[in-house]
Amino acid sequence: ALVEDACQAHGAERDGIVAGSGGLAAAFSFYASKNLGAMGDAGALVTSDAGIADAVRALREHGQRRKYEHDVEGWTARLDTIQAIVLRLKLPLLAEWNEQRRHAAASYAEMLAGVGDLELPPVPRGSSPVWHLYVVRTAAPQGLGEFLADEGIASGRHYPIPVHLTRAYEHLGYREGTFPVAEAVARECLSLPIFPGITEGQIAAVVEGVRGYFARGA
Secondary structure (H helix, E strand, O other), X not given: OOEEEOOOOOOOEEOOEEOOOOOOEEEEEOOOOOOOOOOOOOEEEEEOOHHHHHHHHHHOEOOEEEOOEEOOOOOEOOOOHHHHHHHHHHHHXXXXXXXXXXXXXXXXXXXXXXXXXXXXXXXXXXXXXXXXXXXXXXXXXXXXXXXXXXXXXXOEOOOOOOXXXXXXXXXXXXXXXXXHHHHHHHHHXXXXXXXXXXXXXXXXXXXXXXXXXXXXXX
């Protein structure tokens, strides 16, 4: 059975299948910075399976299906009303916001092609990403990020430590070199600015900043 992690994929598609609809169940995050974000922590699980839906509804409310009748151990994990109101107001805007992200990503792909050692994010055939992040790879992401910061341009290093090298999983005995692909991605990635409402001028400034960084070593 396929369980989808759709936490950063609100509205994304692959071969005509919308994220969240291709498996037995899917998880969406509504953290404030997501494509569809609440004012605080929020999320949802979607499923077409009645049994899973029933179990999750119980788990989110202390494991009870009827008041004070606890069939299993559960949590307090209900979406509060304020967050639901915010999400309901934002939902009709999601498609347009995603299109703005797609436009920015297409602009970066065109204007940053062949710049320095940048490896731009690929788009598999049949895919329509929604670009929660625009992540490039380079041998020196820290240097590029610092250069952009000096130009007044924010960037981000998301997940710079691979999970298997965190202290939380030391007990599993993994060492550097165990998962070389994950380690290379974590070491080389940098997220460039992308968000709804980003202007042509802001996109151009990011591109100019990235080109300027690599031009120094030309």
